Amino acid sequence: MEAVETGLSSLIVTLNAQATTRAAALTALALRQDLQLGELGGNWIPAVLESADPRTAFREIEAIPGVEFVEVVFVELTAPDASQTATLST
Amino acid sequence: MQRRDFLRATALAAATTVIARRLGATIPEGLPAYVAATTADVTPDGVRWDKAPCRFCGTGCHVRVGVKDGRVVAIQGDPAAEVNKGLLCMKGYHVGGILYGKDRLTTPQLRRNGKLEAITWEEAIDILARRVMKDPAGFGFYGSGQWTIPEGYAAQKFMKAGLGSNQIEPNARLCMSSAVTGYVSVYGVDEPAGCYDDLDAADVVILWGNNPAEMHPVLWSRIVDRRTRGEKVVIIDMGTRRTRSTALADHYLEFRPQTDLAIANGIAHLLLANDTWDHDFVGKHCNFRHDPTGKSLLGEAFDLDGYRAALASYTPEYVAKLSGVPAEKIRLLGELFGRRDLRITSLWCMGMNQHTRGTAINRLVHGVHLLSGHWGRPGDAPTSLTGQPSACGTAREVGTLCNALPGGLLVTNAEHRAECEELWNVPPGRINPEPGHHTVLLWEKFCTPTDKGGDIHTIFVQVTNPGQTLPDLNRTFRGKAGLADKFLVVSDVYPTATTELADLVLPAALWVEKNGVFGNSERRTQQWFKQVEPPGQARPDAWMTIALAHRLYELGHPGMRDQDDRFIFTFHDDAGREVPAWDFDHYYDINTDRALFDEYRRFTFHKHKHVAPYDELVKAHGLRWPVVEQADGTFNETRFRFMEFSDPFVKKGAGIQFYHSVTKDDRALIWFCPYEPATEEPDNDYPFWLCTGRVIEHWHSGTMTMRVPQLRGSMPNAYVEMNPADARKLGLANGDMAVLETRRGRLDLPVWIDGRATPQRGLVFVPFFDERQLINTITLGDFCPISKEPDYKKCAVRIRRRPAEELRA
Numbered sequence: 001m002e003a004v005e006t007g008l009s010s011l012i013v014t015l016n017a018q019a020t021t022r023a024a025a026l027t028a029l030a031l032r033q034d035l036q037l038g039e040l041g042g043n044w045i046p047a048v049l050e051s052a053d054p055r056t057a058f059r060e061i062e063a064i065p066g067v068e069f070v071e072v073v074f075v076e077l078t079a080p081d082a083s084q085t086a087t088l089s090t
Numbered sequence: 091m092q093r094r095d096f097l098r099a100t101a102l103a104a105a106t107t108v109i110a111r112r113l114g115a116t117i118p119e120g121l122p123a124y125v126a127a128t129t130a131d132v133t134p135d136g137v138r139w140d141k142a143p144c145r146f147c148g149t150g151c152h153v154r155v156g157v158k159d160g161r162v163v164a165i166q167g168d169p170a171a172e173v174n175k176g177l178l179c180m181k182g183y184h185v186g187g188i189l190y191g192k193d194r195l196t197t198p199q200l201r202r203n204g205k206l207e208a209i210t211w212e213e214a215i216d217i218l219a220r221r222v223m224k225d226p227a228g229f230g231f232y233g234s235g236q237w238t239i240p241e242g243y244a245a246q247k248f249m250k251a252g253l254g255s256n257q258i259e260p261n262a263r264l265c266m267s268s269a270v271t272g273y274v275s276v277y278g279v280d281e282p283a284g285c286y287d288d289l290d291a292a293d294v295v296i297l298w299g300n301n302p303a304e305m306h307p308v309l310w311s312r313i314v315d316r317r318t319r320g321e322k323v324v325i326i327d328m329g330t331r332r333t334r335s336t337a338l339a340d341h342y343l344e345f346r347p348q349t350d351l352a353i354a355n356g357i358a359h360l361l362l363a364n365d366t367w368d369h370d371f372v373g374k375h376c377n378f379r380h381d382p383t384g385k386s387l388l389g390e391a392f393d394l395d396g397y398r399a400a401l402a403s404y405t406p407e408y409v410a411k412l413s414g415v416p417a418e419k420i421r422l423l424g425e426l427f428g429r430r431d432l433r434i435t436s437l438w439c440m441g442m443n444q445h446t447r448g449t450a451i452n453r454l455v456h457g458v459h460l461l462s463g464h465w466g467r468p469g470d471a472p473t474s475l476t477g478q479p480s481a482c483g484t485a486r487e488v489g490t491l492c493n494a495l496p497g498g499l500l501v502t503n504a505e506h507r508a509e510c511e512e513l514w515n516v517p518p519g520r521i522n523p524e525p526g527h528h529t530v531l532l533w534e535k536f537c538t539p540t541d542k543g544g545d546i547h548t549i550f551v552q553v554t555n556p557g558q559t560l561p562d563l564n565r566t567f568r569g570k571a572g573l574a575d576k577f578l579v580v581s582d583v584y585p586t587a588t589t590e591l592a593d594l595v596l597p598a599a600l601w602v603e604k605n606g607v608f609g610n611s612e613r614r615t616q617q618w619f620k621q622v623e624p625p626g627q628a629r630p631d632a633w634m635t636i637a638l639a640h641r642l643y644e645l646g647h648p649g650m651r652d653q654d655d656r657f658i659f660t661f662h663d664d665a666g667r668e669v670p671a672w673d674f675d676h677y678y679d680i681n682t683d684r685a686l687f688d689e690y691r692r693f694t695f696h697k698h699k700h701v702a703p704y705d706e707l708v709k710a711h712g713l714r715w716p717v718v719e720q721a722d723g724t725f726n727e728t729r730f731r732f733m734e735f736s737d738p739f740v741k742k743g744a745g746i747q748f749y750h751s752v753t754k755d756d757r758a759l760i761w762f763c764p765y766e767p768a769t770e771e772p773d774n775d776y777p778f779w780l781c782t783g784r785v786i787e788h789w790h791s792g793t794m795t796m797r798v799p800q801l802r803g804s805m806p807n808a809y810v811e812m813n814p815a816d817a818r819k820l821g822l823a824n825g826d827m828a829v830l831e832t833r834r835g836r837l838d839l840p841v842w843i844d845g846r847a848t849p850q851r852g853l854v855f856v857p858f859f860d861e862r863q864l865i866n867t868i869t870l871g872d873f874c875p876i877s878k879e880p881d882y883k884k885c886a887v888r889i890r891r892r893p894a895e896e897l898r899a
Binding site for chain 1: 102165311315320
């Protein structure tokens, strides 16, 4: 699944089961300023993402060695900007 | 705590809860009630949270909807929902945004001198009623699998009990009617026996032309997530193009379009040849069937010898030759189905249903499960998925098809008609015994001049966009233009390709702007309450139907009265006072949805499809029917139908009982259906296959998702997806404009190579979400002769690079 631009979202990051790889991934995640991490449960860690470019951030997180899968479970909807809101009037 | 901090805490709690559920906890202690409650709750930041099923696909995920100041401000996957356990896909977590496109329709509009002009609701309903009154038999009602159950039920009652007409169809004819005819012809009754729990127990999951990674992402996560827990799940992807689902599959079996029939027969051949079919299961629970005409729903009796003889030619080598799948892969399928130690779940959706042999392939997939005994244990299941949120609930269960009555009953059955007339309290003979026109025919008749046999003069469209989604649009939809005596009425939330030709446009309330009930792919009925006001004068579709009926009542249409001379949509409040729900000022004086749903519920008992009472649904995140009342007054849902351990309607000791069996002996039918070529195959003039479908970002025709800036930004326009070798041969590169021509027309599209999917050589794929690039102007209108579902996956097309001079022009 891909993330797209939002105000704030929360993620479930699935980590590799191998201990060293997982530890490296956790370190990489913890270093990100745009992520607030929760407590690790099994192979999963909850995280809150706040980023001006969440789509790129999401892809960067997915690309971290040891990150297997990223899922989104919560999204804040920002007030729609009229200039951005799509129109398809025929 | 600042709002932002609170939101952050909420977001983290949501993710933590989902993880806790995966680890086996129910709902972790210490989390606020709003995270998982089924009732509305207001958080300290003033956000009111309530449950609702997602508005998009048939998976039926539940979301928590956060509302503040009359506006949806946040969406959360509902961790208490069994379907999605807190997860959402990218469309799901933007579902709130569909309400807020700036071009929402807010006023009824009538086309005068080619322009839509605002009119009042009273005028709009009166204009429509007078069209109907003039010639009720020529009026058609076209709805969808996005109708809520009460909306669809109101339309159904209006047409069949009121007008005595069966000219009503849902767009679900276009997406799942082959699944219906498959279930009915195999088990005698529609809808899957299993449920999503099968996905948690299967050892092998087979995707029959199905791409759940994009179309049902939450179910896909549910399957692949098992691997992260160390479980072994073998995924076999059988398709005509490599997709995101292929990326995680253990085996990819790429077959030539249409030859899924041959593959299924090849599996059955091997089960017989290797003597690995389940003699005990078949002996106790199955009969054999075939259909020499190719057009019969119930076919003719067959026997094992005949079945064996019919399958004799489907050797792995022959199937390999037809399908392009190597013989050893066909053998692999045969071996897997021949193993009793494995549990196998088959999944399918449009790939099998949108097929000129849709009923046949559905029967065959059920057949390999029955023949092999991979049926009747959790994880052993043939399960169709649906693309719309209430294709099952409203189209199939309410029976808004032209041949159906509520609860799986049929207009052609005199007993069924009599039962419905009694429940509706209308005079005997009110229900028309002749099925109406199926969808393609309904629209063909509408687009045909009246003096040339076009017997449909007016169509009322609710909750769907046929101007984009019908096949062969120039024939089935755009032919309406210029026919002065035809009148198109469209209720929708945004302007669409359908409103473009509409004479009357009605603004509709959307999703949580009204009460609703949906029924998802696993027989789960899901209820929600209105949570925000619709914009302007937008109103619920159910109200429109009731108001139309009442105007006809006022105009003297006799069908709008029941046997006691009362209006057919008469409602009462708790004190017994009559509530004029047809008057919008009083529509919400009672919960009209509750009244309609509980009235509909009475129809569901005949075929053991008992839906729960409305008030039980309020308390739950959906309940899977049959929902049966217990001695203590509580209600239990049913996870697995026809299986004694789960289904209360199975006789004690029977183990498995197909109690609506076609052959009236509690047995399911194993069908033989031969492979036959597609009705239009590539040739020298049109050398490629054209396949159409969906993308993860957009839901169907894009009416809603193209208004969500984030989704539109992720996938802004349609494209033609090509195999790199084919593109090279034609001198096409990524982004080049290609000209696609079929026997029905031409469409120019940018080329996408090596994107998210790769079609096989000789096949191109085009998504249908983009109303500026209507791929259905060139698709084929041929359909399955039994289900009447068109084939959007196969027609012949030629492709060339668009010359520079055409580009300049």
